[in-house]
Amino acid sequence: MTIIEELKQIVGGDAVLSGKGERMTYERDAYPLEAAQPLATVLPSTTEQVAAIVKLCVKHDIPFTPRGAGTGLAGGTLCPGGVLIGVARMNRVLDIDLRNRRLTAQAGAVNVELTKAVAGDGYLYAPDPSSQGASTIGGNIANNAGGPHTLKYGVTVNHVLALEMVLPDGEIVTLGDKTEDTNGYDLMGLAVGAEGTFGIVTQATLRLVRQTQAVRTLLAVFGTIDDATQTVSDIVAAGIVPAALEMLDGVIIQTVEDAFHYGFPRDAGAVLIIELDGLAAGIDTLAARVRDVCTASGAREVRQASTPQERAKLWAARKKAIGTLGRLAPSCVTQDCVIPRSKLPEVLRAIAGIGAKHNLRIANVFHAGDGNLHPATLFDERDPEQVQRVMAASHDILELCIGMGGTLTGEHGIGVEKRDYMPLLFPAETLRTMSDVRDVFNAAGLCNPGKILPTSHGCSFEFTPRGGAVAV
Known part of the structure; x- marks a missing residue:
């Protein structure tokens, strides 16, 4: 009996995709x-099926990898x-416990559906990646996703x-406990952000928060x-912590306006979306303070959403911004480095220089409040010469951010994209310790091999652009 036939015995024939076109998908x-x-x-439907698949892969010494919706940006x-x-078929909300402000859902549940499930009761699930x-x-757990x-x-x-977890x-x-505090080692915290190299999460119990009185x-x-970038530091320096503080540059403003006609100023160099939330008492005073800081820092105009519809348009512009870049090029690589807020003006200028150096157009839309940059490099992946220039530009951007006291990722993960940059952040001894910790969970190296750690530290595959892998 072949491995494909054995897999079909576990999950059924319609849940095993092995044709040429299906593999390409x-x-x-x-x-x-x-x-x-x-x-x-x-495509299993239960935790028990996931466990059976894993055991079968171990039996045949075949690597295996978890996948959610495939929205990850690091391979x-x-x-x-x-x-x-x-x-994807394990997508149910299993339990809602509003009294204790928690919800349990299967791993394939879509992020935004969790908030929809409790919004009518005045609650929400706070993490909100743009792909929510x-x-x-x-997938959010694997990469420790963030959001605005x-x-x-x-x-x-x-x-x-x-x-x-399997x-x-x-x-x-x-791992962990449904109560707020647990004893012993924080194994759950270790698994979050491990990018599926410690096992496969099948369901999670998540904390809910109350919707705020005013926004x-x-x-x-x-x-x-x-x-715009200087204003980010000025707002935080004024003792104000917005719920969200996002920046869109001129390239993004143009493509968003072309796509949605939201009334964004086409001649602006950049805009900040600033959201404040909290008690109704005092929020208008806080908004006035933010207006004053923006004006003092060079804003030529500060608008305020006056209706829920206007607010929704601003957030739709931010969440759909990367997608609108398809109007300018067929492909883009979106980076995810993090730098100190105070370095934003300097780093954004340097990124523009990197784009000019490699003759590439780079757009910027990012979580300005915590310095989580998302420079999006535009190109055509069908052109090998452009691909090489994009890879060189990505190298320069990552080295720039690390040199400024930053780090490689804020929410997209390391994956295969940035694994070989890990030695720029960590000495060999630390990387060996990471490898040792991974081996405690994943001794055979079959669970999502080739991710996070550079290949010289025990990865199982060398990936090559547009094709297969070479065993090492």
């Missing part, structure tokens, strides 16, 4: 520069020649209470990127 995530076809994609779900375990309309909770409201509410790990040997375990959403318009 799952050969990549949203990172366009690398691809690797799996042997098969399997974290590439699975060359292995079994891709897709959790498609990305799954399992990270500035005030924190990233995914701050909202996870417990995980059900370990790389097929054992089903629960004010402002759009500050600037003539230059320098003025």
